[in-house]
Amino acid sequence: MSHPSLLPSGEASSKVSPLLQSADNDQRITLAHGSGGKTMRELIQNVLVPAFDNSILEALEDQATIPLGELLKYGDRLVFTTDSYVVDPLFFPGGNIGELAVNGTVNDLAVSGARPLFLSCGLVMEEGLSLKTLTHIVESMKQAADRAGVTIVTGDTKVVERGSADKLFINTTGIGVIREGVSIASTKAQWGDAIITNGCIGDHGVAILLARNDMALESTVQSDTQPLHDLVSCMLKVCPDIHCLRDVTRGGLGTVLNELASASNVGMYVKESHLPIRESVRGACEILGLDPLYLANEGKIVAVVPSEKAHELIEAMRQHPMGQGSAIIGTVKESPAGTVMLSTTLGGTRIVDALVGDQLPRIC
Amino acid sequence: MSHPSLLPSGEASSKVSPLLQSADNDQRITLAHGSGGKTMRELIQNVLVPAFDNSILEALEDQATIPLGELLKYGDRLVFTTDSYVVDPLFFPGGNIGELAVNGTVNDLAVSGARPLFLSCGLVMEEGLSLKTLTHIVESMKQAADRAGVTIVTGDTKVVERGSADKLFINTTGIGVIREGVSIASTKAQWGDAIITNGCIGDHGVAILLARNDMALESTVQSDTQPLHDLVSCMLKVCPDIHCLRDVTRGGLGTVLNELASASNVGMYVKESHLPIRESVRGACEILGLDPLYLANEGKIVAVVPSEKAHELIEAMRQHPMGQGSAIIGTVKESPAGTVMLSTTLGGTRIVDALVGDQLPRIC
Numbered sequence: 149m150s151h152p153s154l155l156p157s158g159e160a161s162s163k164v165s166p167l168l169q170s171a172d173n174d175q176r177i178t179l180a181h182g183s184g185g186k187t188m189r190e191l192i193q194n195v196l197v198p199a200f201d202n203s204i205l206e207a208l209e210d211q212a213t214i215p216l217g218e219l220l221k222y223g224d225r226l227v228f229t230t231d232s233y234v235v236d237p238l239f240f241p242g243g244n245i246g247e248l249a250v251n252g253t254v255n256d257l258a259v260s261g262a263r264p265l266f267l268s269c270g271l272v273m274e275e276g277l278s279l280k281t282l283t284h285i286v287e288s289m290k291q292a293a294d295r296a297g298v299t300i301v302t303g304d305t306k307v308v309e310r311g312s313a314d315k316l317f318i319n320t321t322g323i324g325v326i327r328e329g330v331s332i333a334s335t336k337a338q339w340g341d342a343i344i345t346n347g348c349i350g351d352h353g354v355a356i357l358l359a360r361n362d363m364a365l366e367s368t369v370q371s372d373t374q375p376l377h378d379l380v381s382c383m384l385k386v387c388p389d390i391h392c393l394r395d396v397t398r399g400g401l402g403t404v405l406n407e408l409a410s411a412s413n414v415g416m417y418v419k420e421s422h423l424p425i426r427e428s429v430r431g432a433c434e435i436l437g438l439d440p441l442y443l444a445n446e447g448k449i450v451a452v453v454p455s456e457k458a459h460e461l462i463e464a465m466r467q468h469p470m471g472q473g474s475a476i477i478g479t480v481k482e483s484p485a486g487t488v489m490l491s492t493t494l495g496g497t498r499i500v501d502a503l504v505g506d507q508l509p510r511i512c
Numbered sequence: 513m514s515h516p517s518l519l520p521s522g523e524a525s526s527k528v529s530p531l532l533q534s535a536d537n538d539q540r541i542t543l544a545h546g547s548g549g550k551t552m553r554e555l556i557q558n559v560l561v562p563a564f565d566n567s568i569l570e571a572l573e574d575q576a577t578i579p580l581g582e583l584l585k586y587g588d589r590l591v592f593t594t595d596s597y598v599v600d601p602l603f604f605p606g607g608n609i610g611e612l613a614v615n616g617t618v619n620d621l622a623v624s625g626a627r628p629l630f631l632s633c634g635l636v637m638e639e640g641l642s643l644k645t646l647t648h649i650v651e652s653m654k655q656a657a658d659r660a661g662v663t664i665v666t667g668d669t670k671v672v673e674r675g676s677a678d679k680l681f682i683n684t685t686g687i688g689v690i691r692e693g694v695s696i697a698s699t700k701a702q703w704g705d706a707i708i709t710n711g712c713i714g715d716h717g718v719a720i721l722l723a724r725n726d727m728a729l730e731s732t733v734q735s736d737t738q739p740l741h742d743l744v745s746c747m748l749k750v751c752p753d754i755h756c757l758r759d760v761t762r763g764g765l766g767t768v769l770n771e772l773a774s775a776s777n778v779g780m781y782v783k784e785s786h787l788p789i790r791e792s793v794r795g796a797c798e799i800l801g802l803d804p805l806y807l808a809n810e811g812k813i814v815a816v817v818p819s820e821k822a823h824e825l826i827e828a829m830r831q832h833p834m835g836q837g838s839a840i841i842g843t844v845k846e847s848p849a850g851t852v853m854l855s856t857t858l859g860g861t862r863i864v865d866a867l868v869g870d871q872l873p874r875i876c
Contacts, residue, residue, distance in 0.1 A: 184762025185867025211593035229575035230632035268594035321685035398548025503549025
């Protein structure tokens with residue numbers, strides 16, 4: 149796979165290290181890397197294929213082929229989801245756009261109860277992007293894919309002129325399979341159900357905000373980007389009848405709960421005192437005038453489950469590395485239908501609307 | 513589905529007309545349309561869901577669910593392919609980015625022999641994009657999807673600040689199913705095979721180039737963007753043993769033939785006099801110093817087939833609306849392996865390399 153123009157070293161015994169070696173120089177992405185011609189082929193063969201490292205991609209066809217028989221081993225329904233990632237900056241405390249692009253799409257599959265299996269990767273690069281940066285990011289994608297048990301089997305690269313995009317946008321589209329009997333939907337929240345989450349909210353939003361150069365604040369808050377499929381799998385073992393499950397990303401917990409309340413036509417009551425929020429996140433929100441209920445997360449779910457299963461489920465989730473901060477944060481009532489209510493620490497109750505406007509652009 | 517903030521008219525009995533009505537005003541995409549909150553939800557519910565119009569998308573979950581049993585009706589292998597579209601300008605003679613984004617991905621599925629079934633749609637929009645433009649484009653996507661028999665079942669919208677992207681980029685990722693027995697691969701070209709195409713090359717490249725404002729040339733050349741699944745299906749009926757099949761997009765015929773020659777380790781001989789090229793395309797190429805062999809196409813394929821089937825196949829293709837210009841353009845030989853040779857109209861023979869550099873950025 150090694151090629152002199154991108155990989156100056158001939159010592160390519162490992163499939164990963166030569167990429168780092170090639171990244172030591174100051175090569176930049178040019179328009180030719182998106183041309184469909186030789187230069188693009190070199191980028192694919194010397195950077196992307198070795199990074200993603202799997203036989204389906206190595207065939208270098210324009211599409212990946214997967215026997216349906218393989219998919220049937222995992223269940224009876226295919227799930228299909230897409231997300232484009234435009235996060236700014238590309239690197240932030242706790243992760244980078246590549247890791248985010250894998251985990252985010254894995255999580256959109258996972259919250260359907262599916263086992264995530266395959267991803268596509270569409271890169272839109274700005275002319276002038278450093279090859280070192282790209283290499284680092286695609287290697288992060290591979291590491292995240294390995295961690296999540298998914299394979300990046302097909303891809304596309306486009307390059308636009310300097311100034312026509314901001315460095316790098318990544319689309320990942322994922323497919324997974326749901327096993328027989330699992331049926332999770334936004335419409336299934338019922339009166340009496342418990343509302344639970346797997347840990348502190350707002351970390352990703354604050355980490356991104358503080359990573360931007362225009363903030364003078366310093367903080368140790370890291371993005372919570374992580375794949376949640378294994379936690380969900382563990383939850384389904386304890387409680388096969390999870391009613392609703394969503395990953396809490398853009399729009400934050402407040403928006404996701406509104407969507408569930410509306411889809412299920414129920415009232416959702418959340419106790420502010422039960423919401424897990426780091427002191428550092430709370431502090432940043434106070435200084436910056438942000439509401440943690442609307443901050444993005446990249447490793448958090450909210451689940452609506454039968455109340456009789458809630459405590460057992462929380463115990464099981466707390467045993468899982470991605471669920472140590474799990475908590476019951478509220479309950480579902482009949483009314484006011486389609487509304488989220490917050491019991492505040494001061495003793496009052498207020499309506500929590502879905503996010504209006506945009507708290508923070510390009511968060512993911 | 514109608515909502516006052518995007519759809520001022522309440523007369524929304526048809527699912528499509530209100531979009532055109534809403535598009536009469538001068539609304540623009542704001543960062544809030546990518547926030548994950550209320551404004552984004554309105555865009556999805558009032559523009560995207562009505563335009564794409566299907567029950568899977570209407571569920572408004574973060575992923576589409578498709579029974580594997582449905583897929584098994586069409587064959588035994590899933591195909592999965594992704595493409596991002598960054599074409600400049602968004603509208604060009606013969607099509608627009610939306611139509612291109614559907615046809616392009618449909619064609620990447622079709623050339624595997626698959627029946628294209630489902631698409632995802634990831635939009636990256638620049639703040640300030642006109643809602644009228646977006647509406648027009650997503651309606652074109654729906655029309656193209658209907659024409660190709662595919663359904664856009666899941667999507668994502670992101671918005672970046674003014675200047676951080678150029679108006680609109682679209683990722684479409686597609687899934688389809690290959691029926692039992694069909695086996696097409698870049699590695700299968702054999703000595704003696706015929707090389708065929710379905711019509712004139714270079715139309716899309718010239719149409720885009722001339723649509724850009726910096727060219728003073730006028731021309732009637734239109735993009736050839738069209739879905740090729742039905743033509744391929746017709747070809748497979750006549751010749752179930754198609755060896756290689758590729759859509760001829762970025763990099764042009766010259767590059768695709770090089771990829772096939774290299775993957776199959778054969779020599780490919782093409783007769784310049786047999787290449788179907790419009791006079792207007794030939795003329796534009798002469799004036800602009802472009803080689804039609806490297807111009808992009810969006811409705812053309814190249815197939816490598818057993819020579820004994822070639823004439824019957826060409827006859828059948830010419831009966832199809834998308835194959836009227838079909839022709840045998842060359843033959844496969846044993847050597848020089850991995851090389852494409854062109855017999856020129858002047859009587860000489862020259863090597864055709866894969867595209868080096870970039871003839872025309874943002875062609876698709």
